[in-house]
Amino acid sequence: MSDKPVTEMSFEEAxxxxxxxVGQxxxxxxxxxxxxxxxERGAELKARCExxxxxxxxxxxxxTLDQNGTPTGTTPVEGL
Structure with a gap:
């Protein structure tokens, strides 16, 4: 088990x-x-992944896609 805080983990790490x-x-x-x-650690990791x-x-x-299905940009999403 890692000592790294769950909140600092990437999806892949978590x-x-x-x-x-789960294996253990x-x-x-x-x-x-x-x-x-x-x-408890598993519950934190699951929440991080979600x-x-x-x-x-x-x-x-x-x-955002144009009429041909080509990405034309992104629409800002609140909080990202």
Whole structure:
């Protein structure tokens, strides 16, 4: 598990760590107290991934296409 704050992780970093956390929890060979910490970290990682995906979806949705389907620019999305 990384010591990097979840809020500073890219989508890819958070996803990799989330997969590792899920793998550890699925194996079931982790002490109860450690399982709770892993679950909490996993919840933070899941939320980070969801946030990054939402940001990406908003950016994609903001792309303006002309009549031929060619991108002509982007429309600013609030907060991005």
């Amino acid at each position: 996803m990799r760590e989330l997969e590792a956390v 929890l699925e194996r079931g060979d982790v002490a109860l107290e450690d399982s709770i910490k892993l679950y 946030t990054k995906l939402k940001e990406a979806e908003e950016k994609v949705a903001a792309i």
